[in-house]
Structure formats: C-alpha cells, structure tokens
Amino acid sequence: MDLGLTDRTAVVTGGAGRIGSEDCRVLAQEGAEVIVLDVNLDGAERVADELVEEYDATxxxxxxxxxxxxxxxxxxxxxxxETGGIDILINNAGLVDGRGRVENFDDEIWDRDVAVNLTGTYNITREVFPHMKDREFGRIVTMSSIAGLQGGFGQVSYSATKSALIGFGKSLALEGGKHGITSNILTPTIVVGDLADLPHEQLEAIDENFARLADATPMGNLGREEDVAPLVAFLASDHAEYITGQVVGVTGGADLLYY
Structure with missing residues (x-):
C-alpha cells in the first residue's frame, strides 16, 4: 500500500532512540521528509545520515x-x-529507566519523567498544533505504553506519565477533528529488538523478567521496533484520515486476560 507520505514533513521526537529511529526509517521509506529530533544530536545525526544513505531520503x-x-x-x-510546515508529529520521546516502589521513589526521577514524558510532549505539540490548524491538516501519533493502561510495578512515574498521555492524545483529537487533524495513541508492550527472537532459555539468562513477560504474552514473545513503526506510518497517512482519538495496542495480546 502506498501511504502517500511524499511531500509530507514528519517530526519524530526521540528520533535517535530505538523505536524513534525505526519510526524515522519507515516514514522515510514511505517518502516523508523526516526531522530526527532529539536532545542527543550525535545520535540524531547518525539516524539522519542513515536515512539519506540507505533510502535516499530527505x-x-x-x-x-x-x-x-x-x-x-x-x-x-x-x-x-525551513520545511514549509510540519504535517506529522510523532511524540515518541520518553524515559523508562525510573524504578522503585512508591514509598522509596526518587523525587528527582519523578520530576524528570513528568518533565520529559508528559510536559515535553505538551511543549512541542502546543507549538506545532496551531500551524496544523492553519493548514487544515495534521497527523499526531503519541507513544504511550501498556504500562499507561495497566500500571507497572515499580514504575510509578513512567506509568503515570504514559497514562496521562492517553488523555492528552484524546483531547487533541477532540480539538483537532474539525481542522483535519487526527490524534491517536499507541500502547506497545515492552520492546526489546532482536531479543524478542531468542528462545526462552537464552532470554531468561539475559533477563528473567523479560522471559516471564514473554511467557505471559499469548503470542509468546516480546515486541520489536518493527512491530510498532508500520502502524505509526499508517496513522500518519491519508488512509487514516477517519481514525482519531484511538488507543491502539501493539502488545502480542499481553493486555488480555491470559492464564
């Protein structure tokens, strides 16, 4: 399917990261001009250079x-x-490394995660949104998490911010609908790249929690970046013009009752 992203400009926040960089690759392959936006300039430059070299992308x-x-x-x-307008905003940037039970949680990590995961998403969306309204077109895809739906043990800051992003994304859908702007939210399970392909014994040797989560997933494995990015590109396309305000899981069934 041709997603029709040629002549569209896409900004991917956290574009140097694992999921963000894969989003950039798929968007570039579909013809979009891609802005790899990240606080890590060296990482962003590596991704942008790859897109130019591998896909002849802008x-x-x-x-x-x-x-x-x-x-x-x-x-x-x-x-x-410089670009003539941002058509697509992929709110991908976020931090997931904060750990600890609530009574022992680090206040600085809480404040940091709220600042990056939630307020950072608000900051850039607030700047992009009026331009989309003026042009009567926009696609916003916000990366939440299965932890935003179900909570995460020892992940109070991550789960809280990812849950808040669901309400944020739905509110954008309500505000943008009459202006040709769609807003959807993805809730992936844990994404581990090539580790998802390992047999149980090898995965368990690397991380017992990964193995346990894979066993509790109906499809039997954890997620890959490649499982998420094609959906991001589809929701950014003209084919998804009537899909908005939706929370879409990419979970392998991990969010289902399974025993």
Whole structure:
C-alpha cells in the first residue's frame, strides 16, 4: 500500500532512540521528509545520515530539549519556515529507566519523567498544533505504553506519565477533528529488538523478567521496533484520515486476560 507520505514533513521526537529511529526509517521509506529530533544530536545525526544513505531520503537531525519551552518554540518556528510546515508529529520521546516502589521513589526521577514524558510532549505539540490548524491538516501519533493502561510495578512515574498521555492524545483529537487533524495513541508492550527472537532459555539468562513477560504474552514473545513503526506510518497517512482519538495496542495480546 502506498501511504502517500511524499511531500509530507514528519517530526519524530526521540528520533535517535530505538523505536524513534525505526519510526524515522519507515516514514522515510514511505517518502516523508523526516526531522530526527532529539536532545542527543550525535545520535540524531547518525539516524539522519542513515536515512539519506540507505533510502535516499530527505532527512535532518535537529537538537532540541523538549523540557525547554524557549528552545522548543524556536525549533518549531525554524522548522516551519525551513520545511514549509510540519504535517506529522510523532511524540515518541520518553524515559523508562525510573524504578522503585512508591514509598522509596526518587523525587528527582519523578520530576524528570513528568518533565520529559508528559510536559515535553505538551511543549512541542502546543507549538506545532496551531500551524496544523492553519493548514487544515495534521497527523499526531503519541507513544504511550501498556504500562499507561495497566500500571507497572515499580514504575510509578513512567506509568503515570504514559497514562496521562492517553488523555492528552484524546483531547487533541477532540480539538483537532474539525481542522483535519487526527490524534491517536499507541500502547506497545515492552520492546526489546532482536531479543524478542531468542528462545526462552537464552532470554531468561539475559533477563528473567523479560522471559516471564514473554511467557505471559499469548503470542509468546516480546515486541520489536518493527512491530510498532508500520502502524505509526499508517496513522500518519491519508488512509487514516477517519481514525482519531484511538488507543491502539501493539502488545502480542499481553493486555488480555491470559492464564
């Protein structure tokens, strides 16, 4: 299926990361001009260079701190002027490394995760949204998590911020519908790349929790970046113009009652 992303400009936040970089690859393969936006400029440049070399894509690496509203505002203004307009916003940036039971949780990690995962997403969306309204077109895909639906043991900051992003994305759908803007939210299970292909014994030797989660998943394995990115590209396309405000799981059935 031709997703018709040629002549569209897509910004992927956290574009240097594992899921973000795969989103960038699929969007580039579909013909979009891709802005690899990340606080890690070296990583963003590596991804952008790959897109140019491997797919003959138009791609740019942009450094931006989503927690800095002035930086975000300046960055979006520059991108709007340089590209002719941001058509697609993939809110992918987020941190998942905070761990601890609530009574022992690190306050600094809580504040950091709220600032990056939730407020950072708000900051860039707030800047991009009015331009989409003016052009009467926009596609916003926000990356939540299965932990945002079901909670995560020892993940109070991650789960809380990812849950909040669901409400955020649905609110965008309500505000954007009459302006040709769609907003959808993805809730992937844990994504582990090539580790998802390992047999149980090898996976257990690497991480017992990974093996346990794989066993509890009806499809028998954890997620891969390649499981998520094609759906991102579809929701960014004209084919998804009547799909908005939806929470879509990419879970292998991990969110089902299974025993």
């Amino acid at each position: 791609a740019h690496a942009v450094e931006c701190d989503l927690t800095d509203r002035e930086d975000v505002g300046d960055t979006v203004a520059a991108l709007e002027a």
